Amino acid sequence: MEPLVVRLRDRGWRLTAQRRVIAEAMTGEHTHLAADEVFERARAALPEVSRATVYNTLNQLVAMGELLEISHADGRKRYDPNVAEHHHLVCVRCGDMLDVEADDPDLPDHQQHGFEVLGVEVTFWAYCPDCVRTGANA
Amino acid sequence: MEPLVVRLRDRGWRLTAQRRVIAEAMTGEHTHLAADEVFERARAALPEVSRATVYNTLNQLVAMGELLEISHADGRKRYDPNVAEHHHLVCVRCGDMLDVEADDPDLPDHQQHGFEVLGVEVTFWAYCPDCVRTGANA
DNA sequence: CTCCGGACATCGAATCGTTCTAAGTTAGGC
DNA sequence: GCCTAACTTAGAACGATTCGATGTCCGGAG
Structure with missing residues (x-):
């Protein structure tokens, strides 16, 4: 796919x-930055970005599905x-995240308990x- | 199982x-209350509970595994x-949640990408x- | 070219959920 | 009936995010 800025x-x-x-x-x-980390990176490249602009822009990109x-x-x-459907490995100690492929073995019937299922996300705690x-992983 | 207070x-x-x-x-x-909702309910039963006590108590109960x-x-x-392993149906519009049984068809190999997998949680967006x-579910 | 309107960005204040702090209260062993 | 430790309290503090008011830029109509 073309890079984000091109799209x-x-x-x-x-x-x-x-x-x-x-x-x-x-x-x-x-690939799993918090808003504040995005702000730091953006500001390193261009000091005159404000925190509010980072939040505004991130929210827009989310709304656009990017x-x-x-x-x-x-x-x-x-x-x-x-943005492809995928799952996450999340470390319960440091919070680090890693994407894992969605092989989606069994997206269940589209209806469950009256809920209309749109998508499935699996979190692997690890x-x-x-x-x-x-x-000491106690 | 015995009720929570007994345990x-x-x-x-x-x-x-x-x-x-x-x-x-x-x-x-x-069964999916936010802290503030717990506070409201608790205060209805006993007006002199403070917010801090609710947060303290909830955190303790989490630490105790209850x-x-x-x-x-x-x-x-x-x-x-x-506290049994289970998954959640989450409404993307109103945020309401519902527990669903964990049939856990394929808890994958205990290691993934070097991560030591502890548990799996599936979120059904719906x-x-x-x-x-x-x-208008647009 | 200049002006205008609207989209964009900025700063700082406000808000929300949660945690901390310092001081007051309570319960139970001695 | 004390003493101590555990518990509770109100409010201040905190971090993440949003809001509101103001300022800036750009492209098109005149």
């Missing part, structure tokens, strides 16, 4: 300097540029390699 | 009036007296019956 431009989204650095902050190797918003146990939302190595 | 007493937990009304607030029909803490998309944690009926 955004093609949609006619006004790609200002601030929005560009925010979008670029999302397309690195670490980012996934993931609510994390620590209370800070994470933003995931991988210890990450670092915490297994260094930590 | 707590049997553990030697000091069952004060405040703790009792908080525990009782958790054992009603609605409650499950669930992080919800709206940022408020929910507390679930059903429209609840009320929102299907009343809402």
